Amino acid sequence: MSMDRILLMLEHAENRRLLEAWLARSHAVLPAGTEDSLDTPFDLGIIDGRALSRLWERVQARRRAEQPVLLPFLLLTARHNVTMDSARVWQSVDELIVTPIEKVELEARVRILLRARRLSVQNAALHRQLEAELTRAAAVQASLLPDRCPVLPGFDLAARCLPAREVGGDFFDWQEPEPGVLTLTLGDVVGKGMPAALLMATIRATLRAVAHQNRPAATVDLAQRALATDFDRSGSFVTLFNAELEVTGRRLTYVDAGHGLVFIRRRDGAVAELLPRGLPLGIFPDERYEEGVVHLDPGDVLVLHSDGLIDACRDRPLTSAVLAGVLDSASGAEEIVERLVRLPGLAGPPPDDLTVVVLRCLESDEPVVVPAGMERMAAAVRTIPSRVASVASVRRWMADLLSAWAVSAEVASDLVLAVTELCTNIIRHGYRGEIEGEIQIHLTRGQDAIRVTVLDTAQPFSIAEAAAPPPEGLAEGGYGLFLIQRLVDEVSTESPGGRGNRTVLVKYERPRS
Numbered sequence: 001m002s003m004d005r006i007l008l009m010l011e012h013a014e015n016r017r018l019l020e021a022w023l024a025r026s027h028a029v030l031p032a033g034t035e036d037s038l039d040t041p042f043d044l045g046i047i048d049g050r051a052l053s054r055l056w057e058r059v060q061a062r063r064r065a066e067q068p069v070l071l072p073f074l075l076l077t078a079r080h081n082v083t084m085d086s087a088r089v090w091q092s093v094d095e096l097i098v099t100p101i102e103k104v105e106l107e108a109r110v111r112i113l114l115r116a117r118r119l120s121v122q123n124a125a126l127h128r129q130l131e132a133e134l135t136r137a138a139a140v141q142a143s144l145l146p147d148r149c150p151v152l153p154g155f156d157l158a159a160r161c162l163p164a165r166e167v168g169g170d171f172f173d174w175q176e177p178e179p180g181v182l183t184l185t186l187g188d189v190v191g192k193g194m195p196a197a198l199l200m201a202t203i204r205a206t207l208r209a210v211a212h213q214n215r216p217a218a219t220v221d222l223a224q225r226a227l228a229t230d231f232d233r234s235g236s237f238v239t240l241f242n243a244e245l246e247v248t249g250r251r252l253t254y255v256d257a258g259h260g261l262v263f264i265r266r267r268d269g270a271v272a273e274l275l276p277r278g279l280p281l282g283i284f285p286d287e288r289y290e291e292g293v294v295h296l297d298p299g300d301v302l303v304l305h306s307d308g309l310i311d312a313c314r315d316r317p318l319t320s321a322v323l324a325g326v327l328d329s330a331s332g333a334e335e336i337v338e339r340l341v342r343l344p345g346l347a348g349p350p351p352d353d354l355t356v357v358v359l360r361c362l363e364s365d366e367p368v369v370v371p372a373g374m375e376r377m378a379a380a381v382r383t384i385p386s387r388v389a390s391v392a393s394v395r396r397w398m399a400d401l402l403s404a405w406a407v408s409a410e411v412a413s414d415l416v417l418a419v420t421e422l423c424t425n426i427i428r429h430g431y432r433g434e435i436e437g438e439i440q441i442h443l444t445r446g447q448d449a450i451r452v453t454v455l456d457t458a459q460p461f462s463i464a465e466a467a468a469p470p471p472e473g474l475a476e477g478g479y480g481l482f483l484i485q486r487l488v489d490e491v492s493t494e495s496p497g498g499r500g501n502r503t504v505l506v507k508y509e510r511p512r513s
Contacts, residue, residue, distance in 0.1 A: 003028040004114045007042040009051040015076060015099065019046060022103055023110070038062050043117050044110065045073040052092060059092045067389040068127070070094075070120035072113040076101070128393070134194075135397050139380060139404045144204060146174055148447075152182060152247050154298075156360040158333035160341050162308070162442060163353045163381050169196025169238075170306045170353035171204055177212045182245040183219075186357050188259065188306040189238045196353075199236055203227060203281070207242070216242045216255040217291045220281070228285040237282030241274075241304055250296045250361060255289045257281050261307060263320040267299025271324045296361040301327055301336065308354030309340065333358040342502075384423070386437035386458070391423050394441060405445055407509065415507050418487040419452055422503060425481055430458025430501065449489075452505040460495035 006023055009032040010016040016031065023029050030042055032051075038058050045059070052059065052075060063071050075089065075096040089096075094116070095109050149157050159172045169189030176182055187203055189196040203223070210222040220242050231237060241262050243254035256262060258280030264272045278289040296302065303323060326343060330336045336358045382397050384390040395416055402412035423439055431437045442453040485491055490506035 004044065004117075005030055005042040006110070007032055007037060007040070007045045009037070009045060009047040009055065010076065011050040012048055012076075015048065015101065018101065019106070022106065027110075043071075044113050045071070046076065046110075047073055047093070048076045049078070052089075056092065063092065064387075065389070067387055068120075069124045070117055072117055074109055074113060128396070131393055131397060132400065135380075135382075135400045136404070139401055144201060145172065150174065150176055150182065152245075154247065154250070154362050155182075155245075156333040156362055157182075157358070158337045159355070159357040160337050160444075161353070161355045162341065163197075169200045170308065170355040171200050172304075172355055172357045173204055173208070175208065175211060180247045182247065183211050183216075184243045184245060184304075184357070184359065185241065186259070186262075186304040186306065186355060187238050187240045188308075188353070188355070190236050195234070196236070199230065199234055199238070202230055203238055203240075211242075215291065216244050216253055217289045220255045220257055220278075220289045224281050224285065224287060224289075227281065231282030231285075237280045239280045245296075245359070252294050252296060252302070253291050254294070255291055257289060258283070259304075261310075262302070262304045263324065264294065264296070265301045265303065265324040265327050267297060269324070271320050273320050296359075298361055298363045300361045301333075302359040302361075303327075303336070303340070304355075304357040305340065306353060306355040308352035309343070309356065311352040312354060333360045336360070380443045381440060382443075383438055383440045386427050386431040386434060386439060386456075388424060388427055391420050391427070394423055395420050398441075398443070401443065402450075407445075407450065411450070411507055411509050414487040415450060415452065415505070418484045418505055418507075419454065421481075421484050421487075422454055422505070425461075426454070426456050426458050426501070430456060430461055432459065434458075448510050449506055449508045452507075454503040454505070455500070457500040460499070460501055461493070 003026070005028045007030045008016055008019055010019065020029050020031065030037065030040060032038070035055060035058060038045075038055065039062075047055070047059070059073065063073070072095070073093040075093040076099055077096055079098050095113060097106060097109055145161060146159070149159075157174070161170055161172060163170065169187075169191055171185075171187050171189075173185045174182055185204075185207060187200065187207075189200045189203065206223045206226050207219060210226070211219045214222065220240065238257075239259040240257040241254065241259045242257070243252055245252050254262075254274060255278065256274055256276045257278045258276050260276045262274040264274070266272065272294070274292060274294065277292055279287050281287075305323075309323075323340065323343075326339045327336055330339060337356050340356045340358075341354065380401055382394060384394055398416045398419060399412065402415065407415075419441060423441070426439055437457055440455045442455075444451045444453075484505070488505045488507045491504070493501055493503040495501055
């Protein structure tokens with residue numbers, strides 16, 4: 001078993017000699033010869049007031065570099081100095097001991113701090129393991145969503161699901177049980193994170209199993225009965241919109257189980273809301289659901305969304321009429337989805353899972369246009385605090401996820417480097433040392449392109465301004481932004497409402513002709 005390493009930074013020669021003699025029996029003692037000794041690996045630093053005043057910035061930087069792992073420091077100070085600027089002192093040290101030194105007290109303080117260090121290292125390892133498990137869970141959940149948009153004569157379909165955490169309780173689904181028929185579902189499980197995600201997977205599987213030979217009302221009734229025990233045990237419920245589209249007749253038969261966030265924007269601009277026709281699944285096991293029927297005419301647009309869109313727009317009322325206005329002049333379902341997702345002007349992670357599904361009835365002879373690179377979909381999301389040490393977790397998460405998606409090593413390497421450089425620049429030059437901020441990274445994979453959307457609440461900046469290095473050389477952080485543009489195929493950044501940044505990177509998996 002390796003010995004704990006203790007770095008002595010004591011300018012008082014007698015104290016240094018005494019502590020080295022006491023501690024060397026059971027620890028690896030490292031006398032600090034120069035300031036660079038702080039860069040050597042150690043588990044505990046023991047420092048006196050003079051050394052702390054001289055090395056203040058170096059100690060702070062060394063502790064930050066170890067985050068989220070604790071690197072403890074023990075301060076030796078004379079009794080008359082105990083009242084020194086305590087707020088400043090406790091930013092760099094975890095314990096203090098007053099001279100003259102008592103050996104028993106010293107050993108006790110050292111033992112406590114080293115134990116805290118070991119627990120911190122163990123917690124960090126467990127956290128990395130949890131991150132890896134969440135990454136795998138996010139990849140699995142992303143694989144449960146439809147991997148491609150069906151080509152429907154006379155219709156254009158698109159969707160997006162953005163979980164508030166790595167995994168979430170929102171989902172959408174569609175199937176073609178027979179030619180000319182499409183089943184369409186959007187569900188919102190109460191809650192967020194892993195519990196909601198597990199229930200979401202169960203609900204989705206149940207609906208898929210019963211939908212093939214049943215109409216929407218029968219499908220929801222059967223799912224309610226099959227899931228009664230799961231709802232009872234979890235104490236949860238789900239709002240659900242389940243519909244069946246007869247493509248030829250443009251007839252939509254639907255059940256709205258307590259969802260209520262569905263509307264049709266007619267070709268003439270009128271808005272028709274599809275009201276709930278029953279309670280959410282999981283409220284009453286004997287609830288029975290009634291079907292509604294609407295016809296879609298050329299130019300009509302059906303919009304489904306979860307309450308995450310409303311929660312993300314807390315500063316303004318978000319009615320169906322307001323949302324319908326966003327659709328004006330949009331060229332396709334994918335563009336409508338993109339507009340709705342961007343509507344909140346999010347400068348950070350969404351407060352709740354956010355899902356949007358759009359079905360557009362095409363005008364006569366209008367071709368179905370599937371956006372390049374978006375014929376199939378896979379998505380994942382990651383949130384980190386605004387600390388440089390957290391960037392390593394993004395690197396691991398992306399590498400694992402892109403490997404699971406079977407992305408080529410070259411494309412994956414470029415994307416990982418571009419995103420980690422971007423996050424580092426946001427932390428250093430956007431947040432400027434603020435550790436309470438967050439950065440959220442969304443990955444979406446299409447047929448031949450990977451799209452990365454990075455949201456933050458830092459100071460606004462523009463990647464475009466760093467398009468080329470200045471002749472006299474690069475400023476600190478400039479090379480990172482310059483490099484990002486060379487690693488990806490498309491890059492854009494905006495500051496919604498003048499606060500925070502929304503940066504989008506696109507990398508094509510195959511060369512563009």
